[in-house]
Amino acid sequence: MICLIGRVLISQSTCVAVEEPGYPQARRLFRSLGASVVGVPVDDEGLNVDAIPGNARLVYVTPSHQFPLGTAMSLQRRTALLAWAERRGAVVIEDDYDSEFRFEGRPLDPIQSLDRTGRVIYVGSFSKVLLPTLRLGFLVAPVSLQPALLAAKQLTDWHGEWATQAALARFIDQGLLARHIRRVAREYANRYAQIADSLEHRFGGWLRSIPAAAGLHVAADVRPGTSVDVARAVRRAEARGVRVGTLSDFYAGTPVRAGLVIGFGAIPTLRIDEGMRRLAASFGHRTNA
Amino acid sequence: MICLIGRVLISQSTCVAVEEPGYPQARRLFRSLGASVVGVPVDDEGLNVDAIPGNARLVYVTPSHQFPLGTAMSLQRRTALLAWAERRGAVVIEDDYDSEFRFEGRPLDPIQSLDRTGRVIYVGSFSKVLLPTLRLGFLVAPVSLQPALLAAKQLTDWHGEWATQAALARFIDQGLLARHIRRVAREYANRYAQIADSLEHRFGGWLRSIPAAAGLHVAADVRPGTSVDVARAVRRAEARGVRVGTLSDFYAGTPVRAGLVIGFGAIPTLRIDEGMRRLAASFGHRTNA
Numbered sequence: 001m002i003c004l005i006g007r008v009l010i011s012q013s014t015c016v017a018v019e020e021p022g023y024p025q026a027r028r029l030f031r032s033l034g035a036s037v038v039g040v041p042v043d044d045e046g047l048n049v050d051a052i053p054g055n056a057r058l059v060y061v062t063p064s065h066q067f068p069l070g071t072a073m074s075l076q077r078r079t080a081l082l083a084w085a086e087r088r089g090a091v092v093i094e095d096d097y098d099s100e101f102r103f104e105g106r107p108l109d110p111i112q113s114l115d116r117t118g119r120v121i122y123v124g125s126f127s128k129v130l131l132p133t134l135r136l137g138f139l140v141a142p143v144s145l146q147p148a149l150l151a152a153k154q155l156t157d158w159h160g161e162w163a164t165q166a167a168l169a170r171f172i173d174q175g176l177l178a179r180h181i182r183r184v185a186r187e188y189a190n191r192y193a194q195i196a197d198s199l200e201h202r203f204g205g206w207l208r209s210i211p212a213a214a215g216l217h218v219a220a221d222v223r224p225g226t227s228v229d230v231a232r233a234v235r236r237a238e239a240r241g242v243r244v245g246t247l248s249d250f251y252a253g254t255p256v257r258a259g260l261v262i263g264f265g266a267i268p269t270l271r272i273d274e275g276m277r278r279l280a281a282s283f284g285h286r287t288n289a
Numbered sequence: 290m291i292c293l294i295g296r297v298l299i300s301q302s303t304c305v306a307v308e309e310p311g312y313p314q315a316r317r318l319f320r321s322l323g324a325s326v327v328g329v330p331v332d333d334e335g336l337n338v339d340a341i342p343g344n345a346r347l348v349y350v351t352p353s354h355q356f357p358l359g360t361a362m363s364l365q366r367r368t369a370l371l372a373w374a375e376r377r378g379a380v381v382i383e384d385d386y387d388s389e390f391r392f393e394g395r396p397l398d399p400i401q402s403l404d405r406t407g408r409v410i411y412v413g414s415f416s417k418v419l420l421p422t423l424r425l426g427f428l429v430a431p432v433s434l435q436p437a438l439l440a441a442k443q444l445t446d447w448h449g450e451w452a453t454q455a456a457l458a459r460f461i462d463q464g465l466l467a468r469h470i471r472r473v474a475r476e477y478a479n480r481y482a483q484i485a486d487s488l489e490h491r492f493g494g495w496l497r498s499i500p501a502a503a504g505l506h507v508a509a510d511v512r513p514g515t516s517v518d519v520a521r522a523v524r525r526a527e528a529r530g531v532r533v534g535t536l537s538d539f540y541a542g543t544p545v546r547a548g549l550v551i552g553f554g555a556i557p558t559l560r561i562d563e564g565m566r567r568l569a570a571s572f573g574h575r576t577n578a
Binding site for chain 2: 003007011012025028029032034132133134135136151152155156157158159160161162163164
């Protein structure tokens with residue numbers, strides 16, 4: 001989906017703004033299409049709209065659940081980003097990759113639903129909500145961009161594979177997707193709570209989890225003034241059978257925050273406690289389990 | 290597949306040589322990626338290698354069954370094209386889209402199998418041999434190009450959809466694809482023979498079929514010195530429920546040959562005779578059925 005949008009909107013040296021830290025795959029994709037990619041800092045309210053370069057034609061954001069930090073973009077920032085895009089005639093890609101799984105509160109409106117002038121392309125995926133092996137997703141594009149997106153899709157492969165799409169359509173129509181989301185959302189909420197709790201109790205001295213309201217991963221950053229070698233701890237954890245990411249993996253430039261990115265889409269809930277125990281041990285601290 | 294190759298090998302203004310007449314979708318795709326696309330004439334031996342522009346970095350050909358004319362590229366031209374690509378450091382895309390269905394004779398070796406220096410990417414598809422809705426194909430690339438092709442695939446969508454690929458792999462492993470090809474090849478050979486026969490007997494005065502040894506369509510061109518309005522006849526045929534293409538649809542420049550392109554992948558064999566009767570009537574000639 002994002003590749004398709006890139007092919008339509010990016011030509012040689014087009015300036016594309018992405019979140020910093022952000023999704024490395026999107027950054028690399030835009031660059032492979034010839035874009036000049038600029039990272040824009042993210043804080044607790046999301047992308048810093050004032051820091052977007054004036055010549056950006058495309059802004060790629062994950063407002064529901066910032067990847068990787070997990071924060072939601074505030075309403076104020078959403079409206080500011082939209083106003084910026086209108087003023088500059090730029091396009092916003094709103095990648096809502098996993099917010100179907102909410103732990104608390106009601107979601108903010110997507111930027112796309114606030115858009116009155118056709119500046120936003122909303123991108124959704126069935127990779128997180130169902131299965132990544134399906135390779136199915138969707139986009140909601142302004143009318144003005146639809147002919148070019150359709151033409152690019154046809155030139156690439158005419159259309160997506162039919163059997164899987166038809167099966168998914170029936171799965172949705174019969175209410176089975178909604179039922180699946182309700183059921184697994186409870187499970188994911190349990191996992192999130194366990195990990196956040198463990199981060200507070202086992203890592204409280206030097207790591208703090210970054211609150212998230214949705215999704216399939218938790219980020220945690222090193223408390224200011226604490227000296228911890230995150231990369232070494234992550235290597236040790238891997239040797240103990242626990243794989244987590246580091247925040248620095250998601251920076252294109254010099255990492256501003258150090259910390260962990262802990263995915264919980266694949267681990268059984270019952271194994272989280274043991275995983276967190278081993279992770280804490282990898283930091284060379286005794287656990288107080 | 291071809292899109293992936295194009296993304297790796299085409300940058301702004303890269304010169305790409307394609308067959309004229311040729312596959313319009315490939316031409317449009319290369320152009321959408323920024324290429325400068327040049328048509329190279331095709332004769333009874335296939336692409337005229339001497340007419341390829343010296344600055345072409347990529348040559349797209351359909352040697353087994355030229356699309357749309359249906360002729361096979363001669364061995365002499367295959368070796369000449371390969372020698373040209375080696376001399377110029379260019380890459381050849383060999384699109385072998387439907388030669389699994391052979392009516393007669395043994396196929397010539399693919400250019401890819403003659404290639405000793407890694408100049409040829411062979412592209413195959415399951416769209417014709419099985420089902421276009423699967424969206425499955427494959428490519429055989431020189432080792433030197435594999436890392437870039439893999440990276441482009443991962444940036445686009447990580448990987449193809451798994452369930453369909455796994456089902457196809459099992460279908461092939463169990464020998465069912467080979468059995469399917471043997472069975473339907475007989476059926477397609479019947480259809481081809483009926484259409485070629487009808488072209489000779491019902492249209493003999495002004496159309497001549499272009500011999501093909503394989504595939505799912507027949508091309509026929511207007512005999513020199515005959516005045517026939519092909520486009521009008523095709524419109525009339527469509528009104529009679531018979532859809533065929535015109536050769537002029539496949540030219541980027543001024544069409545050199547006028548004629549028809551008759552696909553027989555979808556029509557039941559028993560309906561071909563009636564279809565050809567209506568087609569002949571659309572040319573305003575009496576049938577001698």
